[in-house]
Amino acid sequence: MPNEEGMHIRLATALSKIVFQYEEVSVTFIKSHQRADAKSPLALLTLGVGLDDEVVLEVEGPNATTLLAELEACFLKGFSSEE
């Protein structure tokens, strides 16, 4: 997690929004055995991902690679909540 504020609300909702565009893909975020469906921003938030925390993404379905690229771009964009 590159973002200093960790997984904040706007980041979580932005990630969910992307995942929603890929109806047939299921994306799960995993942080120390805790799993969260990426279609639920609330679930992503409950993982409590902070700066430098490691998160594993489990992606299943067609177009998984494009989706991953989009998610990565979203992460790297930073999305500081002050933006």
Place this chain on the structure above:
Amino acid sequence: MPADNPSMQNLTGIAVSAGVAICESMVLSGEEIWVPNMRIKEEDIELEWDRVAVAIAQVDESLRQNSETINAQLGKEYAAIFDAHRMMLADIQLHEKIQREIFGRLHCAEYAVNSVLLSYENIFAKLNNSHLAERSNDIKDLRLRLLRELVKPDRQQLEAVKRDIVVFAHNLTPSETASLNLAYVKGFATEVGGPGSHTAILAEALQIPAVVGIGPFLDHVNRGDMAVIDGDWGKVVLRPDEETCASFQTGIAEQKGIAAKREEVHQLVGQTLDDTRIEIHGNIEFPHESKFCKNAGADGIGLYRTEFLYLPSEQDPDEETQFRAYTSVLREMGDVPVTIRTFDFGADKEYAGYESESENPALGLRSIRLALRNLPLFRTQLRAILRASAHGNIQVMFPLISSLSELRKAKLILGNVKEDLHDEGIPYNGAIRVGMMVEVPAAAVLIDQFIREVDFVSIGTNDLIQYTLACDRTNKDVAELFSPVNPAILHLLKNIIRAGNDYGIDVSLCGQMSSDPIYTMLLLGMGLRKMSVPPVAIPEVKQVCRQVTIEQCELVAKHVQKWDRPEDINVYLCEQLRRVVSGDLNNWVSEIEARSRHSGWNSAAEAG
């Protein structure tokens, strides 16, 4: 989580209003909004989910509007937070969880929404990251928005009740307490609160059993559970078994016997065995209470707390409304004096038109200070009081006077209002008696200066104790420091009574101290001849007066000076009370003793 466990449970709190109620319970949970905790019928689950869906749609729409407005005013980046909230509102996991509460556990929509969102708040609050933990506030905001759509306004909820109930809540504000429908609400108990709070005073005025300061318990009670509220001993029993119910029923019957005994003294005069006349007046919050006072044989109304006129409605009562309230008290009371205290807002009595920003409202802009800053409001009240003075024996009293200039200003404004009425040809009593409350140590210490400028004074022990002992009477952590028999308080009381005698000015005591029969002998011994107490306490106090001589009381007062610990003084005063009252009243003294012990007044005595 609601307890599915139907077993009996005993709780203890602070008794603030006497009596016992055994009824079905109604739970008003949630600190901010009263959330009903109701089980729904299986056939209603779809309807219940529809209610949630409608609420979500409504909140979504209002968030969309917020987003648009903010977007236009401040730009897209600021509006984005509302869009994020909308995303969360649409969250599939959230919907699933709420459905599980409704479909699986048959909780009502309000409860389901509240508990699911609260669980998210708790998860966020516990996260080891301050940025994330703050997110719980966003969830809270969503929760409250949804609840506001779902929950009917509190009063409607309570008004819909058509059965006898007892009300359980985290907290009840004085205005909520005042709005309880007495036809059905037979008692209440709250998680927070202390003795002497205005909610407690109101409960006593409404004459319903009440227990406060129980600590968290709402999760253990469901709407509809049977419950006992014992306002004598500060006990609450949830789901009482038959045996427990029966023993409380017996208690209620005994109480009725004692009450009948008390009624015998209603029409007797308040005087001691050696024929010293003791005036016992009534304290009221609402005009209808003057009837209770009259029935109990009160010598007048010693304190009409007019701020309660302002509580139930959003709008300030106009001159006409106030005039009608005051004259209705006069009609009930006949020729005896009625003391109207001008409004006393602030501290724990909030005035809707003024929001305190002070961290220490008891020391802030309240009471007479607020009146002198809101002259139109103050003048309206004085006009209503003066107009009513043409119809009966009214006297006016200013609260919380702390300096001479304040007193003089208040009197000056009264004089101005009189002139206005005179010019308009409206009748009023030009010689209306003007008094002040002595409840700030500054006034108690320099009482000789103040007393020369008024026709009477009335001692407000609640505030006097709070200010002198630097002790918040509603904070249960320090409530035990709050004692009317602290030697510093007794010293001030003696000084005020002495000044009254020196200058020939009436001194009355209208604080809670005078309503507790344990202190009656002490007060008479200190020279007090006039008290004002809640209507329920009139017969009790009168009964004590009628069984003692002034000589006995003076000995008690002298004796009390020997001790410095309030708890020792309380024990001694109980003993003395037991000695003087005749045989068949001994049970009654035990009742008073027990009640005082459990009311928190003497909690230190218990610990010691």
